[in-house]
Amino acid sequence: MAPRVLISDKLSDAAVQIFRDRGIDVDFQPDLGKDKDKLAEVIGQYDGLAIRSATKVTPTILDKADNLKVIGRAGIGTDNIDKEAASKKGVIVMNTPFGNMITTAEHAIAMMFAVARQIPEASASTHAGKWEKSKFMGVELTGKTLGVIGAGNIGGIVCDRARGLKMKVVAYDPFLGEEKAKQMQVEKVDLDDLLKRADFITLHVPLTDQTKNILSRENLEKTKKGVRIINCARGGLVDEEALADLLKSGHVAGAAFDVFSEEPATDNPLFNLPNVVCTPHLGAATTEAQENVALQVAEQMANYLLTGAVENALNMPSVTAEEAKVMGPWIKLSDHLGSFIGQMTDEPIKAINILYDGAVAEMNLEALNCSVIAGIMKRVNPDVNMVSAPLIAKERGIKISTTNQAQSGAFEGYIKVTVVTDTRERSIGGTVFSDGKPRFIQIKGINIDAEIGQHMVYTTNEDVPGIIGTLGTTMGSHGVNIANFTLGRSSQKGEAIALLYVDEPVPAKALQALNDTGLFKQVKSLEFDVA
Template identity: 75%
Template sequence: MAPKVLVSDKLSETAVQIFRDRGVEVDYLPEVGKDKEKLAEIIGDYDGLAIRSATKVTEKLLEKATKLKVIGRAGIGVDNVEIPAASKKGVIVMNTPFGNSVTTAEHAIALMFAVARQLPEASVSTHAGKWEKNRFMGVELFNKTLGVIGAGNIGGIVIDRARGLHMKVLAYDPFLSEERATELGATKVELDELLAKADFITLHVPLTEKTRNILSAENLAKTKKGVRIVNAARGGLIDEAALAEMLKSGHVAGAALDVFATEPATESPLFGLPNVVVTPHLGASTTEAQENVALQVAEQMADYLLTGAVQNALNMPSVTAEEAAVMGPWIKLAGHLGAFVGQMTDEPITAVNILYDGVASGMNLNALNAAVIAGVMKAANPDVNMVSAPVIAKERGIHIATTTQDKSGVYDGYIKVTMVSGDRERSIAGTVFSDGKPRFIQIRGINVDAEIGEHMMYTRNKDVPGVIGTLGMTLGGLGVNMANFTLGRAANGGDAIAITYLDEPLRDDVRQALLATGKFIQVRPLRFEV
């Protein structure tokens, strides 16, 4: 019996036809996504659900989706899908992460032109019958310095287009290597240098705790007088109130925003200010981009339903059904190892070296590598998944090296991940026990045996008496409960580390209290998707 797909949002006719041509039965009901009662009533008949942003896939809806195997989102954002609930139900969630990259990059360039020449205001003035030629004095982009914050897929396209306009490009990105920057034709700099030198600044980073308000009042004050700022990436990257004040003072000459901290944006301190160009999140709104993501999601869903092939999945590795049963715990371990080293550095990553020992060396290393890289990069970009991570790592110039070896120790197999950043290396190794649970077995060359939980704390200290007591007393005094604890040392009196499994995220006041004891060299919170 042919698999059956429901398209519950507007999708191109060509995409719908792809399902039919591939032998998949399809019902095109583009309005049903807005009717949650009707959708819940019929969803039990379908193997696949193709959506855009209107359909909300909730845990309650998934309870009714008794046959559902795959959800395909035409586009990158999956805020309208409860992925943990889908995973629990065994439903794969796919997206199309690269289908609108060119369109979004072009919109950023268009905004740059618009704010440089005050095009929207000049258009309104001329439509009103005025001829204010002297009022709208613009600036050229030629030979100006463009600061690009975030040099990934979209940022790289913006750099390429800017170089075609003969702009000088400065790029700030923790994952950008010198080699990749040279290849792009940009100069790799730190954020403060970019802020001080750029005539135009454009943002192309995801919204994370590290990037939220990256253009804060403090950082906006570091910018060059007369700078023009463009944001077609994510709302929340700029302190909009602070930007408004800088525009009023004249320090910032203009701004162009396609995204806002609160959307739909019906009010903003930026609205009504001169030389502020605003658009309603149009970054992906071109005919070509909408067609591209629709065709991609149809192909991906059809491939999975007919052959079992998995592409661009957010909650499942790209492995065959036969491999999945054996590799599942090892893929989880690989992701944890990557997440550990990714969270342990704030410096640009230049290389990731992965060693597979024993039974691990005979598995699907592409999937394991992807899990490691995704884990590494999620600290900076939570949108990364196992499919997109290797592509993004390649774009950023991060070198990935894989080594295999026969069983060399007491474990049947293990994975060791070494991350290189500058002249420093950080390494961690782990294995899967017979109960199927991943464990950390070595950190920085020090042997440990650490159970992995959602909220953990890494501490480093000198091997002296009283450290464990201080740790326990401090945590206990601040009401923090330890679920598990393991420690190890390099040598008597040398470096020592501890991994503590906590019941809740490590609070900053707890971290500061531990450092204040003078017993700890380093205290760092860790989080894992268990």
């Protein structure tokens, strides 16, 4: 029996035809996604669900999706899909991360032109018959400094286009290495330097805990007087209230926003201010981009349903069914190892070295490599997956090396990951015990045996009395229950580490209290996906 796919959002006719040409029974109902009750009623009939952003795939929908095997999102954002619920249901979630890069970058450039020359206001004035030629004095882009926050896929295209406009480009990106910056012909700077120098600032980063309000009131006040700010990335990257105040004061000369902290944006502090250009999240809204992502998602879903091939999956490794049975725990371990290092590393990474020892060295190392890299990259790009992670690492100039060797120690197999930056090397090792659960077994060369939990705290200190008591007392006083406690040290009175597996996220006040004791060299809260 042919697989059945439901398309519940608007997708191009060419994408529908791809399913049909591959022998898949496709049901094209482009308005069904807006009716959640009807969708829940019929979803159990289908093996695949192809969507854009209108369809909301909730736990309720997934609970009824007894035959569903794959959800394909035509586009990059998957906020409208409950990925945890999909994973628990055994449903693969795919997206199309590269189909709209050029379109989004071009929109940012267009918005930059629009705010530089006040084109929307001038157009409205002219349509009204006013002919206010002297009112709309603009500025040239040639010779101006463009500050690009986030030099990944889309940001990199913007850098290239801006250089073609004879702009000087400075870029801030924690994962941009010096060698890659030279290849891109941009100057790598820190954020404060960018804020002080840029005539235009454009943002091209995902919304994460690290990037939320990256242009806060404090940072906006550091900008050059007369700066113009463009955001075609994600709402929430800029303090919109603070920006509105600085626009009114004249410190900021203009802004162009395609995305907003709350969408649909029917009311916003930036609305109706002079020289503020606003568009309704049109970054990917071109005929070419919509066609590209639609065709891509149709091909990916068809390949999976007919051959089992997994591409651009956000919640499943790209391995065969046979491999997955053996490799599942090791893939989870490699993700945890990468995630630990990613959360611990704020500097640009030059190289990632992965050692496979013993039994694991005979497995699908490419898939394990992808899992490690994805784990590292998730800190700055939560949408990264095992397929896109190596490409992102390559684009950022990160060198990946792999070593495999016969069993050399007490464990039947283990993985050790080392990252190299300009100033240090950081390493972590782990294994999978007979119970199938991943463990950390070495950090910074110090042997440990740490169970991995969703919420953890990592500390480093000199090996002195009182550390255990301080950690326990501080966590307890802030209402944090410790589920597991692991210690390790290099030598007596040498460097020591602790890993606490706790039951809930650790409040910032608890971390600050540990720092205030003066006993710890480093205190860091960590989060791991253990689902």
